[in-house]
Amino acid sequence: PDIELHPSDKAASFSLVLKGTSDSRTTAYKDPARIYGSSHSEFTARKRLEITANGLRALAAEVKVHETNNEILGADTDVGGLFAGMARNTAMKKARERIPDAEALAARRVRERVASRLNQEVDASVTSINRRLRQGPGAALEQHGLGPASLAAHSTSKELVVEASLLFANQLAAGSPPAALPKGARAVVQIHESAVNNAIDQLGLAGQTIEGAHVRERIAQALAPVFGTSVKLPDDPEQQAPEGSITFAARAPLRVRFVDGQIEVILHAASLQRGNLKTPAQVIRARYQPVLAENRVTLRRQGDVEIRAAEISPEVVSISLQGFAAARDAAIGAALRAPMDRVFRPQINSPKAFTITTELGNVVPLEVTALESRDGWLTLAVR
Template sequence: AVQQALATTEASRPSHSQPLRQAIIHYYAAPNVRIAIREEFLTQLMPESPSRTESVREIILGKPVRGRREVKQTTSIDLTPDADEICFDLTVEGQVSTYAITETGPIALTSRGSGQFTVKKPMKLNCDGLVVGRSVASASNRARLMNVSTSFDSVPLMGSLLRTLARNQHADSLPEANREVAQKIIWQSCRETDRESEEKFTALSNQIEKSFWQPLIRLGLEPTPFMETTEDRATLRLRLNADTQLAAHTPRPREPNGTLFGYEVHESTINNAFDRLGINGERLSLENLFIRVQQQLGLEPEIPEDLPEGVAVTFEEIEPLRVDFDEGLVEVRVSIDSLESGRRNWYDVIGSVTYKPIGIGNTVVLQREGPIRISGPGHRGRIEFALRTIFGKIFPKERPLPIVPKRISNHPRLQNMTALQAVSWDGWIAVALGGPPEIQTAEMIDEKSSVIR
């Protein structure tokens, strides 16, 4: 109704409509999804790099060198403050230990080297997607001569003279050799970082595009991002609504202190998606209903094994599906024009089921609370065991719904995290994960406060 009134105003008085549009967006169409991630959490998501040992065959100062080296490195994320984009450096720090033999004519020099390197690869996420820069690096190396041997060691005077000469030449050329080795470390570390990171981040970006962004576009929700990066936190806010739909219009819960990963989703996000599924007034079997919804959301179709067979449902034209987030609970309401099951049909019924968000370790699930409630003109207060059984198969009590991505809850380096927040209040559901537990509570915004954006 608000959007329709705005459309009428824009058509009749276009010069006065812009301030009104901005006011409506501010109060009734604020971003309805917010995701905030701390720098520490992003670093923990980075894969661990096991130490590796590799053979060495190189030319240093024009002389052949052979041996082996061991490389140990760590990967971290360093956020770069930006008001409009998510910017960060992928930082790789490593140590290189080398055992090498340099042979020149009759002389063989055995040395050990110790090097360090730091690679920074700039990346940013903006409205155009993921933008990747070229790696830059710094490195140092220190070599220590361990032994000198010659093919004339059995000749007392000649062997001693050659070893002394070799040690002096090695000392003179050592600074230049260290610089050349450091440059090779820079070149190799940049090449490896560019290759590995671009491959993995491109795959991740494509996966997000396919499984998250494109389904939103197909639903016509017109995702509008707002991004910000501070020294220790990256924040992404999204407004998901079609032209005729509103978005967030109530204050959202605050995330508790110590939050490393958190998100808040307004009920308008889910309800806007429900309205765009195209099931209003449609007659579908339960199997086809599950397939259609999963395909619309970019998921692989998967039919629950215990889904009742031979059941067809015709949804109401107006708000066939709706969720409400309030007073600590999530209510799902299904409005049905007709439900056909073998010899028994039901008309004009509403099924409601309530869930409660519960933190369990490093994840949060929606646990069904209480029985399924049946109402509507076609119910008339009768106890409908068969109808309740059908709804019970669709919303099974023994199957909690996880609302933290498995990529996070199953990550081996995040197993010591705990849910700090799992609340449903005033149109919002809020989830926050942090470090090992301290008793913390979410501070709720006073109802009279302005909407946080």
């Protein structure tokens, strides 16, 4: 079916549009005659759907029959002998006279049959989709305290827009996304860094101590409720797992920024331990450049992982110790460089093309056409 968008400021409104034909063979009994005929109808069916804060809502289907043609193919009667032919001709003549009424009846039956079938199938799919959203991503988000603070949807004749805000006490969230969207995309997802960071603050990383070998796994587990599905950070079999352990800071343990065409990941560690070396608070930063290749999407790290000591008030460190502090920080950075390189890999790859299966069982091929980071927004476009 095709999709037709409708302007609405209260919901994201669209219709599934199905064009088709209906052909049938008929036998009408009118004692003492039997009339044989055929009927052909062309129709357009529309099933309107709305995306609201409460989920997906289906309205009643509307079916318009553009044209119906009935044809009399023949007739039989119980009259025999010399009058058989006359009786048959009379029956066919009367049947042809009733063709307008028969076509109106056939059109009405097509409307009723198609509308009933469309309502039945789409309504069942809508019920299933809403149930899966509540029990799947919706339940996971609520379980981790990540239900959206607000959800709104609207539509124009060209696009559907669904906006969700994720914020909690003492948190800020962004307003509407930038107007400029990639052209030629079938769907565009825009995420503001505040939504990701607000969610991370709810996921229990603050103050946790995690073995280096499990840092990537733990971050992936923490991100899963944000996206409503499992998140896998690709492994490089040639790289060893990071050694030691990380204790995340009590505030802002992990931050993400979408700026200047890059994705910046900032890890605030209260301390890091590697063997006998235990470091004070560190800020670890990695910047990734999204790159679309022929068959994959790559996040390519820009330069080395940046490691520096957390800011210390000038009153705490005397002038005479500043040289020592700089040397100490350089030594710590050198010791942590290798394990942090294993946490923040130089390159992360993902397939550019993928498929999704609709509720009706249709497999839809999709391809990433844009991945842009700008002014706090990450924009992903597919077609």
